[in-house]
Amino acid sequence: MHAEIERIPTGIPELDAVLRGGLIRQRVHLIEGRPGTGKTTLGLRYLIHGKSVGDRCLYLTLSESREELLATANSHGWSLEGIEIEEISPMGENAASPQTILLPTDSELSALVGTIADKIIASGADRVVIDSMVEVRLLARDSAHYRRQIIDLRQRLAECESTVVLLDDLTSDGREFELQSAVHGVLTLEQLERSFGATRRRLRVVKLRGGDFQSGWHDYAIKKNEILVFPSLIAQEHHRDDAASDILSSVESLDRLLGGPLAAGSSTMLLGPSGVGKSTLALQYALASVRSGQHVGYFTFDESETTLRSRMVEHMQEDHADGEERLFHLRRINPSRISPGEFIWNVRRIVEDVGARLIIIDCINSYLDVIREEKSLLLQMNELFSYLSNMRVTSIIVGAHSARLDTSKEPDALSIITDNIISLRYYEHDNVVCKAICALKRRQGRHEHEVREFHLTDAGIEIGAKVGVSIGESKVASLEA
Numbered sequence: 001m002h003a004e005i006e007r008i009p010t011g012i013p014e015l016d017a018v019l020r021g022g023l024i025r026q027r028v029h030l031i032e033g034r035p036g037t038g039k040t041t042l043g044l045r046y047l048i049h050g051k052s053v054g055d056r057c058l059y060l061t062l063s064e065s066r067e068e069l070l071a072t073a074n075s076h077g078w079s080l081e082g083i084e085i086e087e088i089s090p091m092g093e094n095a096a097s098p099q100t101i102l103l104p105t106d107s108e109l110s111a112l113v114g115t116i117a118d119k120i121i122a123s124g125a126d127r128v129v130i131d132s133m134v135e136v137r138l139l140a141r142d143s144a145h146y147r148r149q150i151i152d153l154r155q156r157l158a159e160c161e162s163t164v165v166l167l168d169d170l171t172s173d174g175r176e177f178e179l180q181s182a183v184h185g186v187l188t189l190e191q192l193e194r195s196f197g198a199t200r201r202r203l204r205v206v207k208l209r210g211g212d213f214q215s216g217w218h219d220y221a222i223k224k225n226e227i228l229v230f231p232s233l234i235a236q237e238h239h240r241d242d243a244a245s246d247i248l249s250s251v252e253s254l255d256r257l258l259g260g261p262l263a264a265g266s267s268t269m270l271l272g273p274s275g276v277g278k279s280t281l282a283l284q285y286a287l288a289s290v291r292s293g294q295h296v297g298y299f300t301f302d303e304s305e306t307t308l309r310s311r312m313v314e315h316m317q318e319d320h321a322d323g324e325e326r327l328f329h330l331r332r333i334n335p336s337r338i339s340p341g342e343f344i345w346n347v348r349r350i351v352e353d354v355g356a357r358l359i360i361i362d363c364i365n366s367y368l369d370v371i372r373e374e375k376s377l378l379l380q381m382n383e384l385f386s387y388l389s390n391m392r393v394t395s396i397i398v399g400a401h402s403a404r405l406d407t408s409k410e411p412d413a414l415s416i417i418t419d420n421i422i423s424l425r426y427y428e429h430d431n432v433v434c435k436a437i438c439a440l441k442r443r444q445g446r447h448e449h450e451v452r453e454f455h456l457t458d459a460g461i462e463i464g465a466k467v468g469v470s471i472g473e474s475k476v477a478s479l480e481a
Contacts, residue, residue, distance in 0.1 A: 011049025197336030219341025
């Protein structure tokens with residue numbers, strides 16, 4: 001019979017979710033990444049969590065001094081009290097000893113690997129971090145020699161019960177993946193610079209020998225006192241089977257135009273030029289949902305909470321007295337400071353932690369700027385829509401455009417995978433700029449096909465009569481171009 005694999009938590013719950021429970025106990029794992037990706041921070045977090053659950057922890061440093069490690073921990077508000085820190089010189093104490101028949105690097109590398117193994121075995125530590133393997137690699141004459149020494153170290157560590165994490169900077173020339181092949185698990189960290197805004201960090205599990213894990217790239221962020229990992233979304237893993245209500249707008253003429261309420265779990269695209277009233281229309285559905293007792297998540301990329309405090313938003317805040325649960329959850333998203341994975345994680349938190357039944361994203365154009373380098377808007381949004389549908393959550397996506405609907409370009413291309421499309425536009429009549437609305441698509445049933453007047457009044461939204469044919473298509477086009 002095969003022994004059951006035991007996992008050891010890293011202290012980062014979302015990373016443990018990616019690892020399907022954590023690192024495999026009593027195995028050797030590698031965390032690799034360029035300088036600045038957060039390897040040391042992650043290693044310290046792993047040991048701090050171990051200390052909190054009563055594990056003996058050892059940090060072997062071949063590069064940074066004790067003072068530098070303490071400063072790093074202090075910058076995050078962490079204490080390393082109770083964690084043993086050992087400084088080892090890669091050159092050893094006998095660097096100036098007479099040369100033998102062996103090459104200096106051969107003897108020095110063997111001595112260094114032996115010293116590392118002896119320190120770990122003598123400490124009796126349950127968790128060990130070795131920082132960094134670059135210092136070991138510099139002593140090897142070639143990759144084969146380096147790999148043999150790593151395998152020897154792994155075999156020596158099998159004598160103890162430590163779960164070891166190696167850190168590697170990926171700074172050596174001619175990388176041949178010898179370290180990856182010699183260990184049981186590999187976690188790769190990446191740092192991507194954007195033309196403007198915060199650096200984007202992401203990670204992936206390259207391998208976890210003998211254990212399951214979630215493949216693919218996962219965004220992560222290093223905050224003041226914690227590391228946040230945002231597992232990539234897999235819609236099929238999430239379901240909610242309870243009954244959910246369709247969403248009416250509370251504007252009878254609008255519901256009639258669309259052929260009824262928005263079906264629970266459906267997605268709706270609101271398209272139109274800037275200033276035509278898309279956000280107000282989305283807020284109308286939010287107001288109706290809040291008044292029916294449902295939680296609403298409103299994610300705005302473009303407007304601050306101050307400018308979005310319209311009369312509708314104020315009504316949603318006033319409907320519930322102090323002490324009662326707030327149903328309208330307004331989230332201001334800065335597109336230059338957030339990654340796609342973090343944004344989707346924020347949506348999930350509103351859905352899973354709060355129980356929201358309506359999610360509004362305003363507007364998708366700014367979200368495009370967040371993920372434009374990936375060129376994967378449709379793939380990511382399709383996964384998000386599938387997730388929300390499985391969770392019985394209705395979604396409304398606001399998209400700004402100035403020309404006719406063109407599904408070959410963003411953001412109009414997103415309308416292909418949404419269930420409903422509502423189009424807003426300007427037109428000119430008697431030298432007055434007016435607004436119009438029409439339903440272009442409804443997947444769950446029939447809808448009106450007329451273009452109707454759209455009015456924003458102090459009383460709210462009003463849907464007027466059909467727009468006259470005499471207005472002239474050329475005037476509509478001229479205002480939208």
